[in-house]
Amino acid sequence: MKMPKGFLFDFDGVVVNSFESHHAAWASAFYELFKKDIPPFPLQMAGKSPMKIANYYCSTINREENTEKLYYLKDLHLDKNFTIPKLLPGILEITTFLRKENIPFGIASNATKQFLKNSVTALNLNFTKVFGVEDYKHPKPAPEAYITLAKALGFTAEDFKKLWVFEDSLTGITAAKSAGMNPIGILTQYSKEALLNAGSSLVFPTVLEAYHYLLKN
Known part of the structure; x- marks a missing residue:
């Protein structure tokens, strides 16, 4: 791979x-x-x-x-009443790896921009490209969120099929698939079957398992 x-x-x-x-x-x-x-x-x-x-x-x-x-x-x-959210497994590992390898990455969320910025700062995360719901005319499940982020990272439409999109919701998987990208399901709330049926190319319990998969393949 x-x-x-x-x-x-x-x-x-x-x-x-x-x-x-x-x-x-x-x-x-x-x-x-x-x-x-x-x-x-x-x-x-x-x-x-x-x-x-x-x-x-x-x-x-x-x-x-x-x-x-x-x-x-x-x-x-x-x-x-901002409280620092709980960081999920694999995020520091994969973003450190991507930054070292000069592979572009970023966040496109339906959450508000201020919450994203507060969280990224509080958790000292590696993300520098962060887009929130205010950045789109049409939030997910429309593809605009991921297209906006991909273009900001320097990608063209021809690159989209070579991008991975980590998503845990059917709404987000629909957005990624509609953008012509590869949705990678994360088992936070939906079953593996539901994520695959929605269009996920692969499914992992967390990003940590996805990171290990990438290193092995």
């Missing part, structure tokens, strides 16, 4: 586990706005843009007109 020309990373569920940070911000913002407890987060919303998630939560109480208010309030709560 030839080494891929570049590596594109989703953030939540691939680089870090930040579910509790996000959920706490959604819950406190929802309560501040509606004086109600937030309903459970459904798996089918995983990887969606924050605006779509805000719309979902508002729809559960027939208050869709407050979607933008909840979106911006959640962002404020997330920034104000």
Whole structure:
């Protein structure tokens, strides 16, 4: 196997586990706005843009007109009460290797830019190219996020089929596949079968196993 020309990373569920940070911000913002407890987060919303998630939560109480208010309030709560997310296995190993080998890599996430910057700084990560939901007109599952990152890393459309994209959500896998790239599934929340059916070329428990696979092949 030839080494891929570049590596594109989703953030939540691939680089870090930040579910509790996000959920706490959604819950406190929802309560501040509606004086109600937030309903459970459904798996089918995983990887969606924050605006779509805000719309979902508002729809559960027939208050869709407050979607933008909840979106911006959640962002404020997330920034104000920022907690460092948990780094997932393999990220330091693979990014150190990629930097040493001069192989381009970066992050394209549906999370907000400020949260990404705060997290990358707090965890002292190797990522220098980081794109958040504000950087796209059409967030995932549209391909724009990964196309934007790939171009920023210096790749052309002819290179896309030689890029690996680490994703843990069906939303993100759809985005990578639509961009003509190679989605690599990470088993954070979906089963191996679900990730393969969505279009993943390979599936690994974490990025660490993917890194070991690359070294062996």
